[in-house]
Amino acid sequence: MTRGLTGRAAIVTGGARGIGRATCLALARAGATVAALDIDSAGLAELARADSGPGRILPMACDVAEREAVFAATERVVAEAGGLDLLVACAVHFHFAPLVETPPAIVRQMLAVGLEGTLWAMQAAIPHLERRGGGLIVGLSSVAVFYGIRHAGVYTAIKGAIDALVRQQAVELGPKNIRVVALAPGPVDTPGARSVIDDAGFAARQARTPLGRLATAEDIAAAVVWLASEDARSITGITLKIDGGITLAAP
Numbered sequence: 001m002t003r004g005l006t007g008r009a010a011i012v013t014g015g016a017r018g019i020g021r022a023t024c025l026a027l028a029r030a031g032a033t034v035a036a037l038d039i040d041s042a043g044l045a046e047l048a049r050a051d052s053g054p055g056r057i058l059p060m061a062c063d064v065a066e067r068e069a070v071f072a073a074t075e076r077v078v079a080e081a082g083g084l085d086l087l088v089a090c091a092v093h094f095h096f097a098p099l100v101e102t103p104p105a106i107v108r109q110m111l112a113v114g115l116e117g118t119l120w121a122m123q124a125a126i127p128h129l130e131r132r133g134g135g136l137i138v139g140l141s142s143v144a145v146f147y148g149i150r151h152a153g154v155y156t157a158i159k160g161a162i163d164a165l166v167r168q169q170a171v172e173l174g175p176k177n178i179r180v181v182a183l184a185p186g187p188v189d190t191p192g193a194r195s196v197i198d199d200a201g202f203a204a205r206q207a208r209t210p211l212g213r214l215a216t217a218e219d220i221a222a223a224v225v226w227l228a229s230e231d232a233r234s235i236t237g238i239t240l241k242i243d244g245g246i247t248l249a250a251p
């Protein structure tokens with residue numbers, strides 16, 4: 001099995017906290033150079049101090065809603081790391097509310113970060129992955145795509161779009177040896193999820209999860225490390241649920 005990522009370069013958007021942060025650390029500990037793009041400068045500074053093992057973390061202040069900023073950050077990563085092999089698009093703006101009560105400014109911000117941010121990061125990364133002779137793009141979907149989550153209308157619309165985009169891009173980019181995969185985590189205890197799910201909500205979700213435990217950010221990160229390895233070279237276009245089985249359980 002070849003799990004080491006020494007010599008590989010990655011971009012993780014939303015890398016300062018939650019699933020993105022765990023992914024940055026897991027990739028670096030597997031040997032990769034990892035650029036964390038985020039607007040949370042305190043979180044980036046804290047990440048830079050964490051144990052990154054044999055790899056390297058490059059904290060980069062970047063608003064993924066700004067296309068030019070994403071392209072500029074991507075060019076910096078390529079200049080510093082010598083190329084690019086992997087993009088993980090995690091950045092998200094969480095907001096749960098009834099659709100009719102979601103103000104336009106929030107809808108636009110959610111779309112700008114979650115959907116446009118993913119599109120800009122992919123547009124910036126793809127030519128560099130091609131230059132490397134292939135690579136991997138990971139989009140963040142959600143179990144929200146598989147079952148209805150109350151008050152998650154805008155969020156689910158974005159996740160559904162990412163899910164569809166992954167399948168479409170897997171076909172478009174497959175001949176260039178670029179694999180494109182979506183991850184669909186169940187509830188994961190992160191700062192973002194904490195802003196929309198309270199203690200009782202997490203407990204209720206855990207209670208109906210067949211495995212009896214909720215996935216952690218590290219569980220999601222471990223899947224990214226595996227997908228980035230040669231062991232997963234035949235995997236593309238899938239949506240990988242990492243949810244303890246919650247989507248199979250009765251509510």
Ligand SMILES: NC(=O)c1ccc[n+]([C@@H]2O[C@H](COP(=O)([O-])OP(=O)(O)OC[C@H]3O[C@@H](n4cnc5c(N)ncnc54)[C@H](O)[C@@H]3O)[C@@H](O)[C@H]2O)c1
Binds near residue numbers: 016089113189
């Ligand atoms: N936590 C869960 O339960 C869960 C479940 C399913 C899917 N997901 C998905 O996983 C991904 C990560 O979620 P999380 O729970 O770690 O979220 P989080 O809110 O804890 O972290 C998101 C990160 O994105 C950053 N960010 C926000 N706006 C940004 C911008 N404009 N530019 C750059 N960075 C920005 C934040 O600063 C933060 O560091 C998201 O795509 C989310 O939809 C999470």
